[in-house]
Amino acid sequence: MSLKFFNSINIPIPQNQIYKRLGYCKGITKISKKQKQIIESYKSEAILLLKLQGVALRLPIIRRIDDIVVLSDKISFKSRLLSNLVKNCSEILFMGVTAGKKIVEAIYKYEKTDLVRSAVYDAVASEYTDACFDWICNYYKQELLRENKTLLSKRISCGFSDFSIQYQRVIFEILQLERIKISLTDTYMLVPEKSATAVTGIIKMQTVKRKN
């Protein structure tokens, strides 16, 4: 399977999630019209700075023994969390997404001079990055239907539980993340900051099974 690049991900504004990330509680938090206008204008500015891109790759699972998942001679993962996640799967879907460099630069720029703006930009970038994963998953769900397959509803990222952060380098390389202008630090951080990777499983569907 080849890498699939999504050079311009177009998603609706995750309005509720952005406000929720900023601590907004529906029915409790009170914002004046002026405050709302300011926050909304920062949100709009942030959206104009986003460059949402993603990449994904399907790789078949060659074998799975206990906590080891083998994808090829060179690629294998030792993680109970991952192994359990993909136990009924034929393939793994790797995904990488980024909100781009401009928004992160703007977050840093305003950190010292206008922290409100910076915090709103940060929330916008974080929520859009998360939403990119949902978008890519929906894309694959549609593609996979034609192959009688679907995606698991759960996805994980390295750094969680026993899925070591060191696998970030493996994922970085197989997804060729540098092609969407993401780099990796020695401590396995993705740069620009609002970039992330995730994996999920691809499961085969049975044809038609009757409900009794």
Added chain:
Amino acid sequence: MEKIKKYLNELIKKRIVILDGATGTQLYKKGMPSGICVEKWCLENSSVISQIHASYIEAGCDIIYTSTFGANRIKLSEYGISDVVNLNAQLATLAKKTADKRVLVAGDIGPTGKFIQPFGDLSFEEAVNIFKEQVKGLLLGGVDLFVVETIMDIQEARAALLAIKELSDKFVMVTMTFEKSGRTLEGNHPLSCLITLQSLGADAFGFNCSTGPESILKIIKIVKPFATLPIVAKPNAGLPRIYENESIFDMREEVFAKWAKKLALAGANFIGGCCGTGPEHIKYLKNSVINLTPKKPLLEKLAALSSATSYFIFKKNKFSIVGEKINPSGKKELQEKLKNFDFSLVRTLAKEQKEKGAQLLDVNVSIPQVDEKILLGKTILNLSAVTDLPLVIDSSNPDALGLALRIYPARALLNSISLEPKKLAKLFPLIKKYRPMCVLLPVWKKRLPKSLNERKRIIKTLIKKLKKIGYSKEDLVIDGLVLSISVDKQAAINTLKFIKWCHKLGYFTIIGLSNVSFGLPARHILNKVFLRLAKRQGLTLAIADPEDNKYMKNKLVQDFLLNKPKAFQKFLQIYAKRKEAPKIKPKIISIEQKIYNSIIDGDRDGIIRLLKIALERKINPLFILNNYMIPAIIKVGELFEKKEYFLPQLIASAETMKKGLNYLNPYLKTKKDLKEKKGLILLATVEGDVHDIGKNIVALLLENYGFKIIDLGKDVSCKRIISNIKRYNPDIVGLSALMTTTMTNMAKIILEAKKEGLNPKFMVGGAVLNELYAKSIGAEYAKDGVEAVKLANSLIKK
């Protein structure tokens, strides 16, 4: 009309047309392995695909689809296949042979798997060419009609439809796939897709795959009232669900058939099945709908525009504003940016005008010595990706209009067509092909009409010409041609009379509002009053500043516009000298209270001015601080804890407080005492972690409460933190981490400090931390900035 097209158009009047069911589902059922090229496998196992076609014919369908869903250059290249035309031709021939004239064969075209500009990187022309290859092969194989299916991007649907229409005049069905949200993955709205595709010449439009019949039924109910063409429904057998570790489609045939009946009653004219369905589903489906009277399209014509994600439907007495600001005329900054293909200002203008109430956007990028064709094309693509308002493409350059209409992923309003024979000869083929709505301008050979009757004559001639290419009232908007009243005192009256005439004939109208006040004082007042008068005559659209769409009644201005005796002199006497209206007196609030309010409201721009006034009035700065500023920030903390305030409000208040404190500091005689009350805190985001916005918020709040802060920044090594503890001897060290992988560095720092005999108190925070973890490493935990202040206060007391 092409024979099959005629036949199908007749058939849908008599009954529901039955389409086949899933091909993929049946192929896997019959043993096709996964991970292979389906189309190649079908050729190599032709008896299997023929059996599937035959089983659907036997089940009673009227149309079978060729097994060419993924037979385009991009998808086939993944399997090293390059002979696209031949593969499509052979698979079409196979289907035709099985059909044996008993049923029709639709050449099936699926998505390329790539996204097209402006939403992806595949150019529109490349996409059209890719589809053309497939169309050529399917035509060679003798297909009777075409189906473009499972499309999730309107631009891809347009590319495929244009590819077919540029090579054939056969019947084309376009079906798109919608998410549970009711939109495609690209965010396209079903009505915007309907408007775009039915104006571009699709013969049927509908929905397939993705969701089950229930969701498709909902969408049909949305689009049917606006459809001028038949509707297609090809749902899955429900939604796949996980059952005993397997994902399955489990909708039984009888249930599927019941849904099919509902789809027909809601207005579907072609019905079949997609993933998870088989011949039995089709058999049951046919039995349930075959005796129903089909619901014909409810409209013959629809006056509507679209964007990729939204739509605009014209109604007789509905008035709307067309944002006028994307026009470089007289705007140096916009001109410069456009010349450099910098579209940031265009995007901002689009956003601002929408926020102010514009429902359409006029786009004019005509700049002397700039290639308008290229610039307009790029502007259209940029705007299409960022605004959901339909565009009014404003140009007098036919080449630029041609490109814009081709690549705009929706149905635009073309502004404008005048009675200029040479230009008309160039524009008519474009209009005929892309079917935009058109603005008709009553201008003949670049000459303005001298009388109202001349305006009417020009428009009647234009309408006659457009009717010949199939245009009707619903496709046209007549320009009221507003001229400046400073040049012609009758200008406003003529326009108002002309609008009334158009409205009586049932035509939609548009004006360029601000022209009326050109060269005059009080332009916004004139514009507003004139707009009110024009709306009373039935005006549909005004290209204007959305701010001008505010009700204004002014007898003098109205008299002036209507050329009443002496009104001209009176108007100039009053408005040529008039300044702004006096401001309303504000309520009297004490300056101290204003300072308190400014912190509560987070008014970062106002605090200094207020403090300055307070100091000028000789109010004691310490009194302001202790009695107003500190209580205000404490109140903000309380509001945040009760969740009545959320983070942006908390930070805004804290920043206001900080600004105020910095300003007051030189005036505070007891500054030294104040500082002695609080301690020194060293803050850092630990090594490996670059997320430090949370730490910055904590620093800001702690400073507000009088703590001295030394902020080492982010990604700070253990060594650097230890050396700074030694250097500053802080009361508290605050550490932040956002990731499970970096939070372990906190423990190392605390351990190292102990080893070195350093004993500051540690407080930690960050998204992945909790109290338990903090305790386990010998630190205190604060979940947010307000808690950090409380914790710091209590740690200092200890």
